[in-house]
Amino acid sequence: MNICIYGSSLSAWVAATCLAKVGNEVVIDEVMGDSKQAITEVSVIRDEPGLLTEVLCQIKEGRLSRRQQHTKVTADVHWLALQPNEQQLAERVMDDLRLNGTGVLVVNQCNFNVGATEGLQSSLGVGGDVVYIPDNLQEGLALNGFMRPSRITLGIDKEAAVDKTKALLQPFSSDIDCLQLMSSREAEFTKFAITGMLALRIGYINELANLADLLQVDISIVQEGMGADPRIGNHYLSPGCGFGGQNFDAYVQKFSGILKKERQQSLLKTVIEENEVQKELLFRKLWQHYQGKLAGKVVALWGASFKPGTGSIDNAPSIKIIDALISQGVRVNVHDPEALGHLMTHYGQHPLINYAENHLTAAEGADAVLLVTEWPIYKSPDYKRLVALMRVALLIDGRNMFDKTQAKKSGFIYFGVGR
Amino acid sequence: MASSIKAWVGLQSHAEEMQAIHLKNLFDSNEDRFGTFSFSFSHYLLDLSKQRITDETLSKLLLLADQQGLEAWISKLFNGEKVNYSEQRAALHTALRLPEDAPLRVEGQDVAHDVQASLLKMHGLVEQIQQAQWRGFDGSPIRSVVNIGVGGSNLGPLMACAALEQYAGADIRHLDVHFVSSMDGSELEKLLPSLDPSTTLFIVASKSFATVDTLANANTARQWLLTASHQSIDLINQHHFIAVTARPDQALTWGVPEKNQLLLWDWVGGRYSLWSVVGLPIALKIGMQNFREMLAGAHAMDEHFRCTPFEKNLPVLLALISVWNINFLNIHAHAILPYDGRLAQLPAYLEQLEMESNGKSINRQGDRIEYRTCPVLWGQVGSSAQHAFYQLLHQGTEPVMCDFIASATRYESEAPQLKQQHQLSLANCLAQSRLLAVGDSLSDSKEQGSNYKHYDGNQPSTTIMLDTLTPETLGGLIAMYEHKVFVQSVIWDINPFDQWGVEQGKKAASSLLTALKNGGNDDLDSSTNGLLRYVKDWQQRTES
Numbered sequence: 001m002n003i004c005i006y007g008s009s010l011s012a013w014v015a016a017t018c019l020a021k022v023g024n025e026v027v028i029d030e031v032m033g034d035s036k037q038a039i040t041e042v043s044v045i046r047d048e049p050g051l052l053t054e055v056l057c058q059i060k061e062g063r064l065s066r067r068q069q070h071t072k073v074t075a076d077v078h079w080l081a082l083q084p085n086e087q088q089l090a091e092r093v094m095d096d097l098r099l100n101g102t103g104v105l106v107v108n109q110c111n112f113n114v115g116a117t118e119g120l121q122s123s124l125g126v127g128g129d130v131v132y133i134p135d136n137l138q139e140g141l142a143l144n145g146f147m148r149p150s151r152i153t154l155g156i157d158k159e160a161a162v163d164k165t166k167a168l169l170q171p172f173s174s175d176i177d178c179l180q181l182m183s184s185r186e187a188e189f190t191k192f193a194i195t196g197m198l199a200l201r202i203g204y205i206n207e208l209a210n211l212a213d214l215l216q217v218d219i220s221i222v223q224e225g226m227g228a229d230p231r232i233g234n235h236y237l238s239p240g241c242g243f244g245g246q247n248f249d250a251y252v253q254k255f256s257g258i259l260k261k262e263r264q265q266s267l268l269k270t271v272i273e274e275n276e277v278q279k280e281l282l283f284r285k286l287w288q289h290y291q292g293k294l295a296g297k298v299v300a301l302w303g304a305s306f307k308p309g310t311g312s313i314d315n316a317p318s319i320k321i322i323d324a325l326i327s328q329g330v331r332v333n334v335h336d337p338e339a340l341g342h343l344m345t346h347y348g349q350h351p352l353i354n355y356a357e358n359h360l361t362a363a364e365g366a367d368a369v370l371l372v373t374e375w376p377i378y379k380s381p382d383y384k385r386l387v388a389l390m391r392v393a394l395l396i397d398g399r400n401m402f403d404k405t406q407a408k409k410s411g412f413i414y415f416g417v418g419r
Numbered sequence: 420m421a422s423s424i425k426a427w428v429g430l431q432s433h434a435e436e437m438q439a440i441h442l443k444n445l446f447d448s449n450e451d452r453f454g455t456f457s458f459s460f461s462h463y464l465l466d467l468s469k470q471r472i473t474d475e476t477l478s479k480l481l482l483l484a485d486q487q488g489l490e491a492w493i494s495k496l497f498n499g500e501k502v503n504y505s506e507q508r509a510a511l512h513t514a515l516r517l518p519e520d521a522p523l524r525v526e527g528q529d530v531a532h533d534v535q536a537s538l539l540k541m542h543g544l545v546e547q548i549q550q551a552q553w554r555g556f557d558g559s560p561i562r563s564v565v566n567i568g569v570g571g572s573n574l575g576p577l578m579a580c581a582a583l584e585q586y587a588g589a590d591i592r593h594l595d596v597h598f599v600s601s602m603d604g605s606e607l608e609k610l611l612p613s614l615d616p617s618t619t620l621f622i623v624a625s626k627s628f629a630t631v632d633t634l635a636n637a638n639t640a641r642q643w644l645l646t647a648s649h650q651s652i653d654l655i656n657q658h659h660f661i662a663v664t665a666r667p668d669q670a671l672t673w674g675v676p677e678k679n680q681l682l683l684w685d686w687v688g689g690r691y692s693l694w695s696v697v698g699l700p701i702a703l704k705i706g707m708q709n710f711r712e713m714l715a716g717a718h719a720m721d722e723h724f725r726c727t728p729f730e731k732n733l734p735v736l737l738a739l740i741s742v743w744n745i746n747f748l749n750i751h752a753h754a755i756l757p758y759d760g761r762l763a764q765l766p767a768y769l770e771q772l773e774m775e776s777n778g779k780s781i782n783r784q785g786d787r788i789e790y791r792t793c794p795v796l797w798g799q800v801g802s803s804a805q806h807a808f809y810q811l812l813h814q815g816t817e818p819v820m821c822d823f824i825a826s827a828t829r830y831e832s833e834a835p836q837l838k839q840q841h842q843l844s845l846a847n848c849l850a851q852s853r854l855l856a857v858g859d860s861l862s863d864s865k866e867q868g869s870n871y872k873h874y875d876g877n878q879p880s881t882t883i884m885l886d887t888l889t890p891e892t893l894g895g896l897i898a899m900y901e902h903k904v905f906v907q908s909v910i911w912d913i914n915p916f917d918q919w920g921v922e923q924g925k926k927a928a929s930s931l932l933t934a935l936k937n938g939g940n941d942d943l944d945s946s947t948n949g950l951l952r953y954v955k956d957w958q959q960r961t962e963s
Contacts, residue, residue, distance in 0.1 A: 280558070287558030292658055327552035 001025070001168065004067070004075040006093055008033025010044040010051075010142060010246075011109060011135050012081035017054050018146040019079070020063040022171035027075065029067040031082065031089055047311035047338060048142050077168060079107045080120075081135070084254050087112045094123035104128035105164045108184075109135045111191060111251050114258065117155060117184035129161035132184040133169075134191035139245055140309025151178040155187025192255040196268050199252045201236040202243055203271035206278050209239030209418025219418030220400060239417045241372060241398035242279035244306030244315035279317035282370045282398045283324040285415045289368075289394060295329035298391065300362040303373025304336040304343050311338030313346065317398070318372045326352045333362040337375055360389065367392045374399040383410035420782070421912050422790045426483035427746075433479055434747035441877050442471055443857040458731055460723050462716075462892045463899070464884040465733050469856040470740050471748060471879045480739040481729050483910060489729070492909045497725055499525030499686070503916035504783060510916040511684075512691035512901065513721045516714035516894070533684070537696055541681050544661065545702045548620065549591045555617040556648045556658055563595040563614050566700040567640065568624030569632045571689025572663070573600040574771050575897075576624075576700040578764035579693060579713065582893050585761075586705045596704045599640075602632040607639050616647035622661045624697055626689055628669035631925065637673070663696050688916050690771050691901060709890040716894030724902045734902030737881065741820070741903070742910050744879060745791050750818040754808075755798030758825040758848035761888060765824070766798030769900060776904045776915035783912050792911050794820075802847055812855060813874050821880040823852050824896075828887045852880045 001024045005016040008030040020026040033042075039059070045051050058064035067073055078097060080090050090110060097104055108117045108130055121130040132155030138145050152173055156162055162181070166173075173179065182190070205223065212219040219239055227234035243249070256268035287294060306316035313319060318334070322343075325332050334343060335356040347353050356362035359378055363369050363386055371378060379401060387393040387410055395407055397416045407414045421427055446452055446468075456468035456477075495502050499509040514523050514530050523531040547553045551560035566576060577598045599606040621640050625633045637660075644655045652674065662670035662680045665687070670680055681696035693701065694714055702710040720734070729735045744750040753773075755766040777793035799807065801823065812819050825848050830837040858876020883899075885892045908915035931947075934940040938955035939948040 277559075280560075284558035287554060291654060292554065292556070292558070324552065324554075324558075327547070327550070328554075 001077055002075040003027070003077040003079060004029060004073050005079045005081060006031055006089070007081035007083070007086075007110075008042075008044070009081055009083060010048055010139065011137050013042075013045055013051065013055060014048070014137060014142045014146050015079055015081055015109065016064055017051065017058055018143065018172070020058040021054065021147075024063065026058075026064045027067050027073050028064065029073065032086070035066045035068055043311070043342070047139075047305075049140060049309055050143050054143060075104070077105045077107065080110050082110045084111045084250050086110070087116065090116075090120060091123055094120055098123065098125050098127055102127050105161065105168070106130040107165070107168070108132045111135065111188075111254060113254075114188045114192065115185055117188060118157065121157065121184075129156075129158050129164070130184075131156045131161050131165050132187045133165075134187060139312060140307065147172060149173070149176060151180070152176055153180045153182065153187050153190060155182055155184035157184050192251065192258070195248065195251040196255050198236050199243070199248075199268060199271050199275075202240075203274055205237050205239045206242075206417070207274065210278075210281075212418035217418075220416075239400065240278075241281045241321075241417060242275050242317040244279070244317060245310075246312060246314040249315040276320075279320040280324055281417065282317070282372065282396050283321050285396050286325075286368055286370065286394075287328075289413070289415070294325070296331075297367040298331045298333065298365055299325055300356070300359070300366040300369045300390075301332055301334040302336075302359050302362065302369060302371045302378050303339075303375055304334055305339040305373050308373055308375045311336075311342060313339050313342045316372075318343075319346070321370065321372065322347070322353065326350065333364075333366060335359040335362040336373065337377065339373075360386070363389050366390050368394040368396055370396045370398065371401060372398050374401045383407055383412065387411045420786075420788065421487065421910060422746075422788075424483075424486050426479060426486045430476075430479050430483060430743070430747050433475060434743075437471055437473070437476065438748070440471070441858075442469065442879065443860055443876060445471065445473070446857065458733060458736060460727070460731075460733055461719060461895065462886040463733060463895060464882075465736060466882040466884065467736060467740055469852055469880045469882070470743075471877070472740070472743065476743060477730070477736075477739075480743055483742070484729055484735060484739060484906070487910050487912070489735070489906060489909050492905075493725060496905060497721075499523070499530065503688070503914060505914055505917045505919065506685075508916070509686040510688055510691065511686045512688065512694055513718075515687065515694035516718040516721065516898075518715070518718060534695075537682055541696050541699055541702060542707050544679075544681070545699070545707050548703060549594060549706070551593070553620060554658060555619065556644070556650045556654055557617045559615075559617045561620040562593060562618040563597065564620050564622060564700065564703055565597045565599055565610065565614070565640065566622045566624060567599050567633055567636045568622070568663070568697070569600040569602075569630060570771060570775075571692045572624035572626070572630075572633070572697055573598055574764070574768045575690070575693025576698055578762075578768040579698070579701045579893060579897075580704045581764045582761045582888065583701070583705045583709065583713075583890055586709045586890055588706055591703075591706055594703060596700050598700070599636050600632065602635060604636065604639055607636055607643075611640075611643050616644050619644075620659055620661065622663060622699055623670075623673075623675065624663040624699075626665045626683065626685075626687070626692070628662065628664045628666045628673065631928075634673070641674075661699070663699060689918075690775055693897075705890060713890040713894035716889075716891035717898035718894075719891075720895040720898035720902070724898075734899050735906050737899065737903040738906030738910070740881060741794075742907060744820045745794055748818070748879075749791075750820050750879070751791060751794045752817055752819040753794045753796045754804070754812065754819055754821045755796065756801035756804060756821055756823050756848075756851075757798070758801040758823065758844050759829075759888065760800055762824060763800050766796075768897075769798070770796050772900060773904055775918050775921070777907055777911065777913065778920065779911075779913040779915075781913070783914060788911070788913070790911070792913060793907070798822075801851065802844055805847065805851065809851065812878055814871075819878055821852070821855065821878065823848050823880055823882040824885075825882070826885040826888045826892075831887075848882075852882055855880055 003019050003024050003026045005012050005028045016026050016028040039055055045055055082089055106128055108120055117130055117132040124130055134153055149172060154165055156165060209219040223237055226232050227237050252268060252272060256266045256272055259266040259268060301318060304313055304318035305311055322332055331352050333354045333356045335358060340355050344355060383406055393412045395412045395414050400416045400419060404414055452468040457464060457466040497513055499511050501507050501509055503510050515534055517523060517531055519535055521531055548561055553561045555561055580596055597610055623633060623637045641655060644659050656674040657676055660675050660679060662675035664670045665683050665685050667680050667682060683695040687695050698710060724732060724734045755769050757765050773796050774793050779792055780788055782788050825845060829841045854874060855878040856876055859874040904915055934951055939951045
């Protein structure tokens with residue numbers, strides 16, 4: 001099939017790459033992106049493990065190409081992977097297709113709104129079918145998630161589009177447990193509902209962790225107990241210093257906006273607000289330990305990306321923590337295996353920020369180590385050596401990653417999230 | 420004595436003629452009365468055509484201003500001479516709003532530099548708080564600011580915050596700004612339960628840092644923080660209190676560290692202080708840029724006042740008209756009537772500015788004067804006052820002069836319904852000033868023979884119209900009233916910058932605290948003793 005992908009997000013690149021990999025002829029129209037920028041420079045591609053290699057491979061083999069301005073594209077399938085705030089661009093694509101296309105299939109993978117796919121269909125008119133396939137991308141695991149999904153939800157309003165859509169997805173749906181067919185409006189709502197539910201779980205466990213701190217209860221134990229209940233399960237039940245990321249954050253915000261518009265209030269709004277507060281949790285723990293006297297202290301930050309496996313710092317807790325620290329005159333030694341480039345772009349050369357080569361040099365002479373992102377390389381440090389390196393052996397664990405007993409035995413003052 | 424000078428006597432005989440002339444006749448005899456008696460400068464229009472004046476009145480009043488040496492007094496004010504003679508101080512509120520690069524030295528002191536340094540420190544604190552980087556005791560960012568102050572440390576910031584709220588940028592709207600002033604703790608009692616101690620910052624604003632009302636509230640606030648936080652008093656002082664004062668030593672003794680102090684000087688009078696660091700709540704509410712625009716608006720009015728010939732000088736004209744009404748037409752009540760809900764606090768602000776400044780009866784030579792000075796001044800948002808005290812204005816026995824204050828445009832980017840409400844308000848403003856002036860003589864529905872439905876009219880009023888209400892025009896409006904008060908004081912030969920009349924009461928109160936415990940005191944009068952006994956009696960009954 002000839003497929004045109006619209007968008008410059010991670011989702012757009014993943015869809016383009018995977019669809020090319022299974023033999024389609026794919027053109028990616030980066031729309032708001034810069035199609036002249038070298039592939040190796042595109043940060044959403046670089047930050048996703050394995051993606052750069054795969055993109056280069058598909059381009060080399062000629063199945064994937066980048067649309068340059070004013071070149072004509074003829075395709076059977078048009079795949080929209082735009083940002084939640086780019087609905088106007090999608091409308092523009094529909095306008096072009098209405099004039100030129102007949103019998104095309106349009107896949108809407110954007111999280112615009114509930115009812116957006118219906119809107120696109122009426123803009124397109126009778127020249128083709130618009131279907132909705134939710135974007136279930138998980139940053140860090142994006143390629144695998146697209147190639148081998150465990151379930152697929154399809155939002156299709158016209159019987160005729162079902163077979164065409166199934167054919168398009170056939171290479172990826174060989175071993176799925178579950179394929180659900182529903183209206184586009186229901187599928188859009190389901191997508192938002194899932195994201196919101198996950199945010200609520202994280203918000204709730206974080207609130208419990210903060211309470212556990214006050215009541216001298218270890219949240220890890222409580223978490224195990226809760227997870228053992230089959231009605232609850234273990235997923236999304238780890239407390240931490242706040243969720244971030246481009247997609248998750250944007251979807252939750254968007255859904256909260258829809259809820260607020262329709263109902264004038266929203267449980268999710270509270271979750272979002274509390275999450276912003278949670279992002280400063282490690283700073284507050286540091287502040288409380290030093291009784292607010294932070295000027296001149298040196299702090300090592302381990303991890304800056306919003307989660308391990310990606311270099312993205314979008315809405316990451318690290319940004320709020322660094323802002324708070326430098327405002328207090330704290331010297332920050334930050335390390336991250338992937339995100340330092342983005343941090344440098346964000347902060348530039350700052351007299352209080354030192355971009356460390358590795359996490360151990362970051363800890364040299366520090367008055368605290370703040371673990372922000374649970375990268376595997378941080379997981380099992382030589383505690384004794386670390387104690388010796390630091391000025392004050394204070395470990396603030398934002399992901400409850402370290403072995404608390406071991407750390408304390410080695411001489412650390414240890415604070416986790418709720419333990 | 421002002422009343423014995425030639426111009427004064429001339430005005431007295433002119434007033435006798437004018438007493439017999441109704442405003443309606445004045446309008447009848449001059450078709451372009453508005454053209455003759457309205458004056459504009461920059462964003463401001465001052466309409467005096469509904470005042471009971473003629474060309475002759477104005478020229479006689481201008482003569483009075485000359486004979487009282489107004490021009491020389493204006494330069495003394497601006498140059499930093501000790502115009503507040505009873506306290507041997509300058510009154511340099513105009514220096515507080517000088518542009519950043521304007522020089523001003525007074526007696527060798529670089530006043531302009533001091534002012535800018537103080538504003539710069541305030542700017543730093545404002546940014547830290549607005550960027551959510553000022554931290555409370557547990558490291559949470561401050562979200563609520565409570566200004567504790569009374570008189571000039573309360574009324575100006577309160578009035579300006581209410582007037583300019585719409586100018587708070589989206590990035591700083593997360594910050595709540597509250598005001599607490601009453602000595603009895605009523606406001607704190609209501610406010611504190613709604614605040615989170617860890618995210619609340621208190622501004623203690625007191626020029627002397629000895630104001631009993633303010634320190635009582637500050638102590639209550641600090642105890643609330645100590646109880647909630649279980650932290651040391653030192654930590655609480657460091658992270659939850661900013662002092663705005665001219666007495667850093669006193670503030671330090673109370674507990675506010677130097678880094679949290681913002682300074683003003685003894686040459687800033689309390690009721691002239693919103694331009695100084697006392698304006699911190701304003702800057703927090705609307706941003707430093709808007710605060711500076713308010714200063715710039717006031718400075719433009721200063722320059723207008725300093726440089727414009729008196730016959731076109733808005734503050735001078737405003738003052739001379741009030742002198743005419745008070746001293747020659749015998750009007751001793753003055754209503755302030757903003758037709759704009761945003762200016763709801765303006766009457767209370769002007770009550771202090773005018774009555775505390777010019778509520779005096781001793782002249783600069785120390786002699787008792789034999790003419791009237793500041794009238795009783797009060798007010799309310801005009802459209803609400805229509806349902807309260809306008810009855811007295813229209814049909815009572817008391818002559819009252821009114822200031823109508825409105826802005827021509829509002830709600831430019833809002834819904835048509837709101838725009839229509841602005842039109843409704845303006846229509847009421849103009850209808851009321853017209854009815855007060857001409858009475859029901861022009862009314863179509865005039866009912867003959869029913870006296871109780873009759874409107875005499877002939878109540879004079881001034882209308883002050885702004886293009887639109889902005890930080891800049893509010894600054895100019897307030898400066899206009901400040902200078903009006905100063906001009907009046909020059910005509911009346913009194914010192915507008917002291918307030919000895921509020922001192923004695925403070926001392927008396929502290930001795931009564933002991934008497935209250937004892938239920939009386941032989942040195943006191945029988946009324947006070949009777950009341951003390953009654954209170955003690957009831958307090959004992961409630962305790963037991």
